[in-house]
Amino acid sequence: MNLDFSEAELAFQTQARNWLKANVPAEPLPSMxxxxxxxxxxxxxxxxxxxxxxxxxxxEEYHGRGASLIEWVIFEEEYYRAGAPGRxxxxxxxxxxxxxxxxxxxxxxxxxLPTMASGEKIWAQAWSEPEAGSDLASIRSTATRDDExxxxxxxxxxxxxxxxxxxxxxxxxxxxxxxxxxxxxxTYFLFxxxxxxxxxxxxxxxxxxxxxxxxxxxxxxxxxxxxxGAPGDGWRVAMSTAGNERGLxxxxxxxxxxxxxxxxxxxxxxGADHPESWDGVVDAWVKAQAYRLYTWxxxxxxxxxxxxxxxxxxxxxxxxxxxxxxxxTALDLLGPESEVESTWTDxxxxxxxxxxxxxxxxxxxxxxxxxxxxxPREPKVVQKMVQR
Amino acid sequence: MRFELxxxxxxxxxxxxxxxxxxxxxxxxxxxxxxxxxxxxxLWKQLAGLGVNALLTEEAQxxxxxxxxxxxxxxxxxxxxxxxxPWVESAVFLPVAxxxxxxxxxxxxxxxxxxxxxxxxxxxxxxxVAEQVYVVVDGVMRGATTGARHRSVxxxxxxxxxxxxxxxxxxxxxxxxxxxxDRAFDLAVLATSAQLLGCGERLLADSVSYVKQRKQFGRxxxxxxxxxxxxxxxxxxxxxxxxxxxxxALTIDSPDRARDVSAAKVAVAEAAYLAARxxxxxxxxxxxxxxxxxxxxxxxxxALVAAWGTPAYxxxxxxxxxxxxx
Numbered sequence: 001m002n003l004d005f006s007e008a009e010l011a012f013q014t015q016a017r018n019w020l021k022a023n024v025p026a027e028p029l030p031s032m033x034x035x036x037x038x039x040x041x042x043x044x045x046x047x048x049x050x051x052x053x054x055x056x057x058x059x060e061e062y063h064g065r066g067a068s069l070i071e072w073v074i075f076e077e078e079y080y081r082a083g084a085p086g087r088x089x090x091x092x093x094x095x096x097x098x099x100x101x102x103x104x105x106x107x108x109x110x111x112x113l114p115t116m117a118s119g120e121k122i123w124a125q126a127w128s129e130p131e132a133g134s135d136l137a138s139i140r141s142t143a144t145r146d147d148e149x150x151x152x153x154x155x156x157x158x159x160x161x162x163x164x165x166x167x168x169x170x171x172x173x174x175x176x177x178x179x180x181x182x183x184x185x186x187t188y189f190l191f192x193x194x195x196x197x198x199x200x201x202x203x204x205x206x207x208x209x210x211x212x213x214x215x216x217x218x219x220x221x222x223x224x225x226x227x228x229g230a231p232g233d234g235w236r237v238a239m240s241t242a243g244n245e246r247g248l249x250x251x252x253x254x255x256x257x258x259x260x261x262x263x264x265x266x267x268x269x270x271g272a273d274h275p276e277s278w279d280g281v282v283d284a285w286v287k288a289q290a291y292r293l294y295t296w297x298x299x300x301x302x303x304x305x306x307x308x309x310x311x312x313x314x315x316x317x318x319x320x321x322x323x324x325x326x327x328x329t330a331l332d333l334l335g336p337e338s339e340v341e342s343t344w345t346d347x348x349x350x351x352x353x354x355x356x357x358x359x360x361x362x363x364x365x366x367x368x369x370x371x372x373x374x375x376p377r378e379p380k381v382v383q384k385m386v387q388r
Numbered sequence: 389m390r391f392e393l394x395x396x397x398x399x400x401x402x403x404x405x406x407x408x409x410x411x412x413x414x415x416x417x418x419x420x421x422x423x424x425x426x427x428x429x430x431l432w433k434q435l436a437g438l439g440v441n442a443l444l445t446e447e448a449q450x451x452x453x454x455x456x457x458x459x460x461x462x463x464x465x466x467x468x469x470x471x472x473x474p475w476v477e478s479a480v481f482l483p484v485a486x487x488x489x490x491x492x493x494x495x496x497x498x499x500x501x502x503x504x505x506x507x508x509x510x511x512x513x514x515x516x517v518a519e520q521v522y523v524v525v526d527g528v529m530r531g532a533t534t535g536a537r538h539r540s541v542x543x544x545x546x547x548x549x550x551x552x553x554x555x556x557x558x559x560x561x562x563x564x565x566x567x568x569x570d571r572a573f574d575l576a577v578l579a580t581s582a583q584l585l586g587c588g589e590r591l592l593a594d595s596v597s598y599v600k601q602r603k604q605f606g607r608x609x610x611x612x613x614x615x616x617x618x619x620x621x622x623x624x625x626x627x628x629x630x631x632x633x634x635x636x637a638l639t640i641d642s643p644d645r646a647r648d649v650s651a652a653k654v655a656v657a658e659a660a661y662l663a664a665r666x667x668x669x670x671x672x673x674x675x676x677x678x679x680x681x682x683x684x685x686x687x688x689x690x691a692l693v694a695a696w697g698t699p700a701y702x703x704x705x706x707x708x709x710x711x712x713x714x
Binding site: 001002003004005006009070264267268278279281282283285286287289290291293294296297299300301304311314317318362364365366368369370372373374375376377378379 | 389390391392393394397457592596599600607608610611613615616617619620621623624627628629631632634635638639651654655700703706707710711
């Protein structure tokens with residue numbers, strides 16, 4: 001058991017650190033959920049791509065470096081330590097790409113991945129519907145067969161689609177077999193958001209910016225070439241995304257370690273005025289460190305051929321609660337001035353969404369209890385009552 | 389980078405677990421708490437046979453010369469089975485703090501030692517059964533005689549005052565020439581943390597078993613979300629305490645030793661305490677009885693939370709390290 005990096009890993013770390021130091025914008029970019037900020041973040045993705053830092057763990061033919069999982073975590077630590085911009089391409093490169101690598105055809109990989117890696121095409125997810133939130137399997141949006149044109153017609157409504165306001169493409173589940181129930185008869189579709197029949201209506205989030213949107217579908221044609229995996233197999237295909245989003249890829253430890261280090265710096269400046277916050281500072285740092293070490297354990301298991309499985313739910317509850325308590329402590333330290341807009345208020349508002357998206361923490365706790373602890377599921381009769 | 393126990397280490401844990409599972413360790417602990425120390429001393433010898441006592445002692449002194457991570461693996465099992473006795477003192481603190489080859493060799497061979505290290509360790513555990521009794525005074529190990537007895541919230545922890553005798557018996561010289569027991573203290577904190585982890589895991593496992601079979605309103609109480617979510621939170625807290633303990637075992641000889649050991653103790657004390665509170669709550673009244681074994685771990689966790697440094701003390705050490713005020 002050891003935490004030592006190899007010579008090659010240390011060299012990669014130094015190289016990444018130096019490049020980031022020289023290239024990360026001195027001033028924070030405007031919010032990616034504004035037109036100007038979205039464009040600025042795309043430009044940043046292009047710079048990352050030129051230096052082959054946008055998707056380090058992908059194969060070289062898709063703008064990657066073929067980096068190992070260990071190197072990916074190292075890169076993420078350096079990325080956040082350098083205070084680099086948030087990733088506008090996140091939903092594509094971290095959530096959709098693993099599915100395309102696993103379930104996509106070679107033709108689909110060649111067609112989608114390069115522009116996803118470069119940030120030229122930004123992808124938005126289309127999971128939730130007005131009547132399907134935590135209970136995702138109850139989705140009602142439909143896909144009907146169009147044999148004449150060799151594809152499907154999508155109808156219905158998706159909501160809470162992050163980045164959809166400015167994004168170019170979307171991905172999500174539709175009910176392709178009306179006679180099937182719940183997890184069965186769903187199909188995974190990819191589609192351009194400027195397709196005929198699609199209307200995107202931005203939704204202002206509580207910070208006032210259009211971070212997500214509703215998407216309406218009216219006879220939107222999607223060719224067979226844009227179905228991911230087999231028709232009807234969408235739930236199984238999508239669940240590998242869910243594991244990725246909850247687990248390692250969406251929230252790398254670097255994010256929290258960097259934020260905890262900034263919190264310690266804030267303590268050094270402000271601690272004398274607010275000594276009562278000291279244990280919050282310590283707990284945030286300790287939890288970020290725990291998350292970092294836990295991730296190295298996960299990386300070791302995955303490198304040995306293990307799977308993330310339900311452990312992704314353990315992970316998600318922990319980091320989402322850590323993110324909030326860390327920012328709350330920072331605001332406590334800022335005292336009466338804490339309401340003044342700053343990177344801490346931005347981070348705080350962002351953190352509030354954590355326990356909700358990617359499956360609420362209540363759903364995650366159910367998964368931990370049922371799949372890891374082996375506790376019994378809710379009896380069927382109760383489930384049926386809830387459905388009515 | 390490889391952050392996972394080796395097969396040898398998980399095998400060592402399994403061997404201890406097997407021995408303790410077949411030893412009715414709960415009955416041993418109960419006997420110990422009423423001064424019937426015979427079964428506990430017999431178990432002590434059996435564990436010594438597996439090498440638990442000799443882990444941190446150099447081979448030249450008759451020990452195994454194992455790594456701190458091996459000690460952590462062993463001590464988690466001691467916590468899981470609520471094994472009574474001055475284990476942290478005999479197998480961790482004293483072998484590292486004592487200078488005498490003879491005394492250390494005797495402990496590695498299964499001898500019993502105990503120590504009082506004020507202010508964080510104000511009493512010597514089980515001093516009446518120890519062949520070697522010490523007190524730490526200004527970083528110096530001194531022999532001691534046993535004084536008044538106190539009861540712990542954990543009845544299996546038998547606490548004794550000790551009185552220093554004048555002879556100096558050990559302490560490790562630092563670069564400045566002053567003796568110190570700092571490294572021994574930190575390893576003792578780590579061992580206590582591993583025991584807490586084992587206690588927490590046991591509390592969770594027993595609680596999960598109970599809520600799977602206990603029925604109310606016509607179904608297993610473990611199928612209710614109110615119960616599930618409590619237990620899920622315990623699983624999560626323990627899962628994130630474990631890597632801090634393992635990580636601290638790896639940095640024990642680095643400048644980050646105090647920071648990492650203290651971070652581990654803070655996190656695992658909180659996780660194990662949550663396991664104790666939750667375990668009691670989901671058991672209901674049966675968990676509050678002395679007859680039911682759950683109480684062994686509920687009381688032990690409360691005692692260990694403050695043993696070898698309170699959470700406030702350890703948080704303070706983390707903060708001092710982070711702000712450069714070491």
